[in-house]
Amino acid sequence: xxxxxxxxxYRGGFLQRVKEGTYMGHIIEHVAxxxxxxxxxxxxxxxxxxxxxxxxxxxxxxYVDEQAGRYAGRAAVRLCQSIVDTGTYPQEDLEQDxxxxxxxxxxxxxxxxxxxxxxxxEARQIPWMVLSARAMVQLGYGxxxxxxxxxxxxxxxxxxxxxxxxxxxxxxxxxxxxIPVPQGTTIQFFEDLENAxxxxxxxPIVIKPLDGNHGRGITINISNWEEAEEAYDLAxxxxxxxxxxxxxxxxxxxxxxxxxxxxxVAVAERTPAHVIGDGKHTVEELIEITNKDPNRGxxxxxxxxxxxxxxxxxxVLERQGYRLNTILNKGEIAYLRATxxxxxxxxxxxxxxxxxxxNLWIAERVAKVIGLDIAGIDVVTPDISKPLREVxxxxxEVNAAPGFRMHVAPSQGLSRNxxxxxxxxxxxxxxxxxxxxxxxxxxxxxxxxxxxxxxIYRQTGKIVGYTTTDGIYIGEYLVEKGDNTGPHSAHVxxxxxxxxxxxxxxxxxxxLRSGIAFDVCDVGIILNVAADHLGLGDxxxxxxxxxxxxxLAEVVSPDGYVVLNADDPLVSAxxxxxxxxxxxxxxxPDNPIIENHLRRGGLAAVYENGYLxxxxxxxxxxxxxxxxxxxxxxxxxxxxxxxxxxxxxATFAQGVDIEKIRQGVRTFKASVSQTPGRMNLFNLGxxxxxxxxxxxxxxxxxxxxxxxxxxxxxxxxxGGPGDRRDEDLILLGKIAAQVFDRIIVxxxxxxxxxxxxxxxxxxxxxxxxxxxxIPYEIILNETEALETGLDKVSQGGLVVIFPESVTGAIxxxxxxxxxxxxxx
Numbered sequence: 174x175x176x177x178x179x180x181x182x183y184r185g186g187f188l189q190r191v192k193e194g195t196y197m198g199h200i201i202e203h204v205a206x207x208x209x210x211x212x213x214x215x216x217x218x219x220x221x222x223x224x225x226x227x228x229x230x231x232x233x234x235x236y237v238d239e240q241a242g243r244y245a246g247r248a249a250v251r252l253c254q255s256i257v258d259t260g261t262y263p264q265e266d267l268e269q270d271x272x273x274x275x276x277x278x279x280x281x282x283x284x285x286x287x288x289x290x291x292x293x294x295e296a297r298q299i300p301w302m303v304l305s306a307r308a309m310v311q312l313g314y315g316x317x318x319x320x321x322x323x324x325x326x327x328x329x330x331x332x333x334x335x336x337x338x339x340x341x342x343x344x345x346x347x348x349x350x351x352i353p354v355p356q357g358t359t360i361q362f363f364e365d366l367e368n369a370x371x372x373x374x375x376x377p378i379v380i381k382p383l384d385g386n387h388g389r390g391i392t393i394n395i396s397n398w399e400e401a402e403e404a405y406d407l408a409x410x411x412x413x414x415x416x417x418x419x420x421x422x423x424x425x426x427x428x429x430x431x432x433x434x435x436x437x438v439a440v441a442e443r444t445p446a447h448v449i450g451d452g453k454h455t456v457e458e459l460i461e462i463t464n465k466d467p468n469r470g471x472x473x474x475x476x477x478x479x480x481x482x483x484x485x486x487x488x489v490l491e492r493q494g495y496r497l498n499t500i501l502n503k504g505e506i507a508y509l510r511a512t513x514x515x516x517x518x519x520x521x522x523x524x525x526x527x528x529x530x531x532n533l534w535i536a537e538r539v540a541k542v543i544g545l546d547i548a549g550i551d552v553v554t555p556d557i558s559k560p561l562r563e564v565x566x567x568x569x570e571v572n573a574a575p576g577f578r579m580h581v582a583p584s585q586g587l588s589r590n591x592x593x594x595x596x597x598x599x600x601x602x603x604x605x606x607x608x609x610x611x612x613x614x615x616x617x618x619x620x621x622x623x624x625x626x627x628x629i630y631r632q633t634g635k636i637v638g639y640t641t642t643d644g645i646y647i648g649e650y651l652v653e654k655g656d657n658t659g660p661h662s663a664h665v666x667x668x669x670x671x672x673x674x675x676x677x678x679x680x681x682x683x684x685l686r687s688g689i690a691f692d693v694c695d696v697g698i699i700l701n702v703a704a705d706h707l708g709l710g711d712x713x714x715x716x717x718x719x720x721x722x723x724x725l726a727e728v729v730s731p732d733g734y735v736v737l738n739a740d741d742p743l744v745s746a747x748x749x750x751x752x753x754x755x756x757x758x759x760x761x762p763d764n765p766i767i768e769n770h771l772r773r774g775g776l777a778a779v780y781e782n783g784y785l786x787x788x789x790x791x792x793x794x795x796x797x798x799x800x801x802x803x804x805x806x807x808x809x810x811x812x813x814x815x816x817x818x819x820x821x822x823a824t825f826a827q828g829v830d831i832e833k834i835r836q837g838v839r840t841f842k843a844s845v846s847q848t849p850g851r852m853n854l855f856n857l858g859x860x861x862x863x864x865x866x867x868x869x870x871x872x873x874x875x876x877x878x879x880x881x882x883x884x885x886x887x888x889x890x891x892g893g894p895g896d897r898r899d900e901d902l903i904l905l906g907k908i909a910a911q912v913f914d915r916i917i918v919x920x921x922x923x924x925x926x927x928x929x930x931x932x933x934x935x936x937x938x939x940x941x942x943x944x945x946x947i948p949y950e951i952i953l954n955e956t957e958a959l960e961t962g963l964d965k966v967s968q969g970g971l972v973v974i975f976p977e978s979v980t981g982a983i984x985x986x987x988x989x990x991x992x993x994x995x996x997x
Contacts, residue, residue, distance in 0.1 A: 174207050196223070197253060198230025204249035205234050205242075212274040213470075214241060224711045231711060238281035241274055248274075279471070283310070286324045286577040293592035299606045300692060302664065312599065314691075315608035315638070315672040319599040324547050325574045326599060333544030337573040340383055340418055343543060350542050352535060353567045355553075357420030359383060366405055367398075369419040377422035379569075380404040382412030393511045394422050400492060407485075423567050425555040427513040428524065430532075431580055431591055432540035432548045434598040437533050439580040439589040440525045440557060446480045446509040446518030450501020456490065457482070457497040460509070468584075469518075477584060480509055480518035521579035523586025524557050531560040539568060546598065549575020608672060610691055611823055614679045614725045615700025615738075616718075617872045618816045619658075621851045622700060623678040625804065625820040629837030630674045633829060638666035639676040642866075643849055643979070647672060659683030663690035679725050681718065685710050689724065695733040696823045697725045697753070700816065702743040703871030719743040729753035734776070734826040736819055739766040756826055758818040760811060762788070778822035780814050785838065787825050796821055796835050803842040806852065809882040812875035813852060850979030852879070855991040860885070862963060862972045862991075864982050868894055870904045876973065877912035886970030889913035890962045892955070892977065895925030895932050902932055906939020913973070915965075916940060916949040919958035921977035929953070959985050 177187035187203050202219040209216050219234040236242025248270040255262045283291060283303070287310060294301050294312050301312050304320070312319045320327045325334065336342055341359045348354050357379075360369050370378055380401065381391040390411025392404035408417045431439040448459035460480050463469070469477040480486075482497070486509040490496060495507045513519040528536075532552070540548040554566025561567065580589045600606055613623045620641045627639040627646070638647045640662040645652040647669060653662070658680035666675045667690065679689065702719045712718050726735045726747045732754075738744040739757035745766050748755045755775065759767050762781040767788075770777055774790045785802065787794040799808035802817055821834050845853050850866040865876050873891075880887050891909045893902045909916050918933045918940075933951050940949055952958035959982055962972045976982035 174203060177203055177206070179203070196221070196230065197257075198223070198232050201246070201249045201253055202232045202234050204252055205232075205245040208245045208248055208270060208274060209236065209241065212241075212271055212278055214238070214274075214278055225713060238278060240281060241277040244270075244274060244277055275471075284308075284323060285581070286574075287321070289577045289581050289592045290321060290324070290595060293590070293596050297596060297600075297606075299596070299600065300667075302668065304668070311668060313606035314610070314667045315675065316636070316670060317605045317608060318668070318670055321595075321599075323574045324577060324595070326546060326595070328546045328598065329573065330544050330546075333546075334573040336543055337545060337548070337571050338384055340381070340385075340570060341416075343571050346542060347539060347568060347571075350538075352539060352542070353561050355379070355420040355423060355567045355569055357418055359416055359418050361414075361416050363405060363409075366401060366419070370401060373419055373421045379418075379420040379422045380408050381418050381420070382408045383416035383418055384413050385411045391512050394492075403488070420569075423553045423565060423569075425553045425564070425566060426557075428552040428554060428557050429521075429575070429579060430528070430536040430550040430552055431575060431577075432536055432545075432550060433591065433594040434546055435537055435541060436594065437528070437536045438525075438594050439591050440523070440528045441521040441579040441583055442524050442557065443513030443515070443579060444520050444522070445511065445513045446486070446520075447506050448480075448501070448509070450503055450505035450507070452500070452503040455498050455500050456495055456507050459501070459507075477520060478516055478518050482509070486510060515576065515579050520584035523580070523583040523589065525587070525589060527558045529558050529560050532557060532566075535561065535568070539571060543571050545571070545573055547575065547595065548572065608667075609674050609696075609827055610667075610694035611674075611676045611696040611698065611827070612679045612689070612691075612694045612725045612728075613676065613698045613700070614681075614684075614722050615698075615744075616703040616722075616869065617867065617875055618700045618812060618819075619678045619680070620866075621804070621813070621848050622698060622816045622820050623676050624848050624851075625817060625837070625841050626698075626823055627674075627676040628841045629820060629824045629829060629834050630676065632833040632837045635673040636671050637674045637676060638669055638672035639678070640666060641678050642680070660687045660690035667691065681712075681721050682710075684721055684724055685712070689728055691728070693728055693730040693733075694725075695730060696736060696827060697729040697733070698736040698819050698823050699723070699726055699738065699744045699747060700819055701738055701741045701871065703869060715743065719747070723747045723750060726751045726753075734823070736823050736826070738815070738819070739764045739770075739777070740815075754826075756822050758815065758822050760815055760818075762786075776822070776826060778818040778825075780818060783808065785814065785817055785821060787822065787831070794831060796831065797838055802838045803840075804838070804848070804852070806854065806879055810852060810875075810879035812878060845983055849983065850976070852876070853983065855986050857963070857986070857989055857991050859968045860963075860966050860970045860972065862974065862986050864974050864976060864979065864986070866979055867975050869897070870901060870908055873905055873908040873912070873975070876975075877908060880912050880971065880973055883971045884969070886915070886967045887913045888915045888917070888962050888966045888970060888972050890917045890919060890958050890972065890974045890976075891936060892919045892921055892975060893932055893936060894921060894977075895923070895927035899935055902935035903939035903942070906936040906941075907943040908939075909936070910940045910943035910947050913947070916947060917958045917962050918949060918951050919955045920953045922955065923977070956981065956985060963989065 175185050179187035179190055198221040202221045206216050206219055214237040216235040221230050221232045223230050252262045291301055299312050304311055309320050309322045344354045356373050358369050358372050376396045378395045379393045390408045395401050395404055409415050427443045429441045448463055464479045469479045489511055510517045536550050539550050549572035551570040553569050555564050577591050580591045613619050623639055623641050627637045630637045636648050640657045642656045644654045645657045645662050645665050658678045663677045666672055702722055729735050731752045734756045735751045735753045736756050739759040757770055758778040760780045762779040767777050777788045784798050785796045799805045799814055805813045824834055853864040855862045867873050867876050889909050893905045918936050920932050959974055966972045974982050
């Protein structure tokens with residue numbers, strides 16, 4: 174841990190802090206990081222902050238794998254608690270922690286080949302994500318995505334893959350094409366083995382399974398009947414069809430030729446696992462010495478794999494006349510495996526620059542004959558720099574999904590970037606890998622703005638995927654109902670291969686719990702920041718909430734736009750922390766921020782002279798008069814005008830034609846079909862009903878801006894979520910008293926930790942403080958309260974419902990047969 178710089182910024186910085194005295198949360202942060210470092214997971218970022226509760230800390234630290242990260246956090250707490258209680262942490266417990274972490278890392282590992290491809294994708298800023306089935310990885314977003322599974326790509330033809338798995342079929346096709354292959358035959362019964370050996374010209378021979386892989390079940394250089402019997406049993410066991418190939422054994426070295434998209438990109442000479450004698454140590458001791466090489470690890474976690482001793486390796490030793498206790502002469506080689514796979518301890522030497530042009534031509538031809546976009550071709554030849562026919566070399570196998578590790582990290586020679594040609598194949602130069610992403614956040618108006626933005630984009634003919642508090646949508650269809658404003662829901666859109674544009678509502682809760690689903694977006698819309706959800710998750714002030722919302726602004730691409738509300742000081746201040754270009758919207762063209770921005774040639778959207786307008790520098794482009802924009806309720810809902818400005822500005826900044834934007838705002842209504850629960854106005858003949866999901870003071874005030882323009886009686890059915898602060902619920906009552914002529918106070922079915930009637934009492938406290946003469950009544954059941962309001966409102970009046978259940982409220986209203994036109 175001496176390497177941890179920590180706040181001092183130099184080696185030993187953390188330990189200095191410990192000596193000086195630091196809080197336990199900070200120590201746990203660094204222990205969690207170090208436990209991961211010790212198990213091969215390089216991490217470094219961590220932060221610890223005390224919460225409002227003294228002695229309770231929020232500890233944030235980086236992880237490579239989530240499960241391993243969670244384990245490291247728990248282990249760090251156990252370790253520190255043990256030291257506090259006993260002064261020590263048992264060595265065996267620490268070793269168990271490290272073993273468990275290594276296992277978690279191994280289970281979560283992408284594999285060396287996949288890791289190579291993902292690293293190349295990251296270098297090219299191509300986004301990627303692991304899919305939930307068959308170890309597939311998605312590269313790119315939406316309609317531009319490509320999928321891989323190890324080194325199989327979606328361009329790998331099923332016929333080519335199946336043919337490569339059929340070793341006898343592969344050999345037949347290649348032989349018919351005039352390509353040198355081993356002389357051999359296939360049998361299914363042991364009784365045919367002797368004749369098969371004779372058919373290939375006698376010993377030495379190779380026996381292998383017809384449909385095996387990774388070198389399993391293969392025995393080479395068989396020189397007598399006893400070895401042949403044993404090799405047959407081994408191959409038959411590994412073959413799914415019990416079919417076994419008998420081939421002539423060809424002298425030479427094993428080479429892997431990698432062909433990608435029809436071009437040879439790398440050549441490696443592979444040597445089976447072996448040890449070299451020194452005249453002093455036994456074979457067993459030499460294996461131990463070899464395995465101490467820091468480049469050797471378990472499985473695929475290092476450049477080389479440790480050599481293991483098992484029945485197979487003992488058999489290979491015995492055929493060479495050796496045992497584990499044999500002392501080899503200096504320079505004498507003892508092989509532990511018959512095949513040269515790196516996964517069984519083999520090593521590789523890069524020979525890419527040495528291959529003969531004719532052999533290169535043969536390799537590229539073989540890949541096309543078999544029909545593979547990515548092919549690993551196994552060649553046995555004494556000298557890869559000479560034509561195969563001159564030195565009796567042969568193509569022994571063609572592999573689909575070949576491993577990349579031998580080329581990326583050879584034991585000797587140059588490392589080859591074999592992932593680059595794969596990326597070039599999947600994404601040719603200038604090919605898009607991302608779809609436009611618009612993120613929308615704020616305290617109020619997120620869902621309406623998200624839906625309008627998506628609606629405008631749909632006017633361009635593109636398939637739009639969007640997430641909201643009421644569901645995930647692709648095109649015109651609902652994918653999943655419910656509150657879907659977190660990273661998981663966004664991933665549904667980004668993973669969908671039909672989506673061309675993503676518009677993603679991004680809520681506070683998702684940001685705090687899981688972050689943001691994307692690394693960068695093209696547009697980030699920040700509508701407003703108001704006092705809502707304060708006191709939850711240690712976000713206690715509106716300024717802290719602004720920092721949470723501002724995370725979206727900070728991940729906008731430098732080439733993109735952050736769309737900020739110039740009328741909200743907390744939002745407009747975010748311009749100082751962003752890398753992207755800034756565009757402002759405002760309800761006033763005289764806003765000083767707008768004026769200064771326009772003087773510098775900036776882009777803005779304002780409400781001026783009754784119009785929604787785009788401004789840039791000195792010119793003005795009017796979109797539409799507010800009275801012709803249905804969602805503004807005839808221009809009487811100022812907050813809806815602001816939402817429309819934000820959506821128009823975001824789409825304009827992304828190059829959407831002004832006519833498409835105009836068409837979008839003209840055809841978008843605050844209706845049940847387009848924005849359920851957002852300013853849904855129902856004409857019930859002699860009176861109207863308005864349903865809005867507002868549940869915080871800012872939302873109440875926004876709806877109130879429209880309600881105050883109503884000419885008849887204004888009756889409010891009000892309530893609030895139980896997890897809000899007392900002062901927030903009291904403020905809801907005060908605002909309700911300012912807006913309505915009569916009030917019915919109800920409660921949500923989910924009390925969120927409050928006692929029955931507690932929320933209602935707080936709201937009434939606010940009503941009475943604001944206007945003790947206003948008539949009100951308490952009906953805690955939401956449906957009953959709504960029915961009462963609809964029954965009691967006077968002719969020409971307006972009933973405004975702030976429901977917990979939007980669908981329930983709308984269902985009650987629809988039973989009263991509202992007129993078809995639910996807009997003004």
